[in-house]
Amino acid sequence: MPHSIVMPALSAGMEEATIARWLKGVGDTVVVGEVIAEIETDKATMEMEAEQAGTIGRIVAGDGVTVAVNAPIAMLLLEGESAESLGEPVQGSVPVAPAEPAEAAPSLQGVAREDHAPRRSFSSPLARRLAREKGISLESVVGSGPGGRIVRLDIEAAVSARTQTSVSAPSAAAVAAPAPAPAPVAAPAPTAGPAPARHVSPADQPYTEKPLTNLRKVIARRLTEAKTTIPHFYLEVDCQIDALLELREMLNAQGNGQYKLSVNDFVIKAAALALRQVPEANATWTSDAILQYENVDISVAVATDGGLITPIVRQADQKGLSSISSEVKALAARAREGQLKPAEFQGGSFSISNLGMYGVRAFSAIINPPQSCILAVGAAESRPVVRDGVCVPATIMSCTLSVDHRAVDGAVGAQYMAAFKALVEQPLRLML
Numbered sequence: 355m356p357h358s359i360v361m362p363a364l365s366a367g368m369e370e371a372t373i374a375r376w377l378k379g380v381g382d383t384v385v386v387g388e389v390i391a392e393i394e395t396d397k398a399t400m401e402m403e404a405e406q407a408g409t410i411g412r413i414v415a416g417d418g419v420t421v422a423v424n425a426p427i428a429m430l431l432l433e434g435e436s437a438e439s440l441g442e443p444v445q446g447s448v449p450v451a452p453a454e455p456a457e458a459a460p461s462l463q464g465v466a467r468e469d470h471a472p473r474r475s476f477s478s479p480l481a482r483r484l485a486r487e488k489g490i491s492l493e494s495v496v497g498s499g500p501g502g503r504i505v506r507l508d509i510e511a512a513v514s515a516r517t518q519t520s521v522s523a524p525s526a527a528a529v530a531a532p533a534p535a536p537a538p539v540a541a542p543a544p545t546a547g548p549a550p551a552r553h554v555s556p557a558d559q560p561y562t563e564k565p566l567t568n569l570r571k572v573i574a575r576r577l578t579e580a581k582t583t584i585p586h587f588y589l590e591v592d593c594q595i596d597a598l599l600e601l602r603e604m605l606n607a608q609g610n611g612q613y614k615l616s617v618n619d620f621v622i623k624a625a626a627l628a629l630r631q632v633p634e635a636n637a638t639w640t641s642d643a644i645l646q647y648e649n650v651d652i653s654v655a656v657a658t659d660g661g662l663i664t665p666i667v668r669q670a671d672q673k674g675l676s677s678i679s680s681e682v683k684a685l686a687a688r689a690r691e692g693q694l695k696p697a698e699f700q701g702g703s704f705s706i707s708n709l710g711m712y713g714v715r716a717f718s719a720i721i722n723p724p725q726s727c728i729l730a731v732g733a734a735e736s737r738p739v740v741r742d743g744v745c746v747p748a749t750i751m752s753c754t755l756s757v758d759h760r761a762v763d764g765a766v767g768a769q770y771m772a773a774f775k776a777l778v779e780q781p782l783r784l785m786l
Contacts, residue, residue: 356440357406359428361421364395364402364696371395372420372568373427374482376413383409384430391427394483395568398663398699399692408432411440418486420568477504481659483567484509490516506659569661580720585759588718589767591775593751595734598781605675613676617751618654618708621731622678623784624777625706626650626670628770635770636703638724639761653702653722654682656689663689664722666702675784710734716752726758727767729774751778 361371374392384390384404391402411431415421429440477485477492481504485492490512497504595617602615609615629636629650637646650671653664665685667678688694705728707719712733719730732752739748753774757767777783 355432356411356435357408357430357432358426359390359404359406359430360424361393361415361427362402363423364393364400368395368423370420370422370568372483373415373417374399375417378410380410380413383407394692398689398694398696400695404430406430406432408435411435411437418483481505481509487565488513567660569663573661576723577720580723584721584723586718586721587757587759587764587767588754589757589764589771590716590752590754591771592737593753593775593778594739594748595751595778596749598778599734599749601781609676613679615675615679617710617734618706618731619675619679619682620778620781620784621708621729621753622652622654622667622670622682622706623673623675624774624781625704625729626652626667627777627784628773629704630671631773632766632770634766635727635757635762637761638703638726639758640724644761647703649703651702651704653699653705653725654685655705655707655719656686658690658692660692663694663699664702664705665689665694665699705729706731710751716754718754719756721756721758726761727770728756730754730756 364371372394374394376391378384378388378390385407386404388404389401390404390410393400393402408430410428412429413427414429415425415427421427431437431439477497482492484490484506485495485504488509490509492504495504495508495512497508598617598620602617602620606613606615633646636650637644639645649669652667652670654667655662655664665682665688667673667681667685670678673681685694685698688698702722703725705719705722705725707728708731709717710731710733714732715735716732717730719728721728730753732754734749734751736747737750738745739750740746753771755767755771757764762770
């Protein structure tokens with residue numbers, strides 16, 4: 355009996371995912387553990403491996419199709435079975451032509467797979483999806499991202515250029531064609547030319563429709579859940595970071611280019627050590643008990659083309675500043691490429707969101723459930739402070755802790771912020 359290949363649950367809480375690309379076609383044989391498709395989840399694009407050996411007999415859901423978890427996406431013919439045993443195609447099946455012979459179209463074990471790798475690494479998942487939806491060939495697009503990577507803006511520019519070409523082409527043809535003798539009619543009223551296509555809302559406001567990605571849907575659901583079910587309260591402290599900036603400059607100068615520490619690296623380390631000092635803040639709420647975590651795993655918010663994702667620095671309290679710095683850079687790069695593994699973004703006991711690089715002075719972040727705390731970090735700026743009765747300038751960084759009052763009391767949150775502030779203002783303690 356043919357084996358049904360279903361959409362796997364590749365991450366906790368995953369309800370659906372999109373088939374980014376089939377790497378096997380109808381008629382291709384597969385072995386256990388072989389990668390047969392790329393699956394785009396709400397967090398990343400991951401490879402799907404075959405759990406059963408056989409021959410692909412039918413593709414039920416093709417490239418770009420979003421499928422619920424455990425729904426069939428293909429049918430696999432087992433040894434000795436023929437296509438006749440598949441029966442009639444189920445509703446929604448996507449017919450896919452059988453793969454060409456090896457000499458006409460090499461399999462992914464050869465040239466095709468080698469050629470696919472650079473295309474994949476030089477375009478973001480969102481850019482690849484938009485290209486498929488708009489019928490844009492990635493080979494014709496010049497990337498403007500780091501290292502020539504093709505990003506969303508490049509695809510949108512290609513779509514715009516194609517639209518302008520299609521609009522201007524009839525005008526050129528009209529100019530080239532012989533013009534008939536004009537009829538004796540009144541001259542038409544002046545016109546500005548064809549108006550660009552647009553959508554208009556009931557209030558006559560133009561807008562552009564952007565289809566929701568899986569990531570955007572999950573973000574919306576989780577944020578709504580967080581703000582409607584978690585009783586937030588907020589604690590803000592101003593940290594004087596002049597000593598931290600001096601230590602950072604000294605360490606970077608001594609690094610000989612091997613590392614480049616950021617203020618955020620110090621913040622991560624301080625946040626982690628403060629959780630060791632106030633472990634009651636390293637907790638989460640459940641209906642039966644408050645779970646106090648043994649490890650300090652810091653989730654760091656990273657902005658990507660598709661939305662916000664929070665890769666995790668595991669046991670950050672036990673790592674040095676240079677290790678944290680290199681790990682965060684690597685995680686952020688994989689997050690933007692959509693290449694994070696589930697273990698790199700699932701879990702975490704505490705989150706940090708830093709908007710200081712955008713000049714935001716202070717803000718309050720929404721808790722990342724099931725965690726109980728998220729630290730919002732603002733920009734470092736020069737402000738007047740009073741020392742020994744004298745007003746002097748100092749570099750101040752405002753930090754706001756959003757807290758789940760069910761799991762963490764106000765006094766515990768205050769103790770945590772006091773511990774964090776002391777570590778940031780006395781950065782040599784981070785080296786102990």
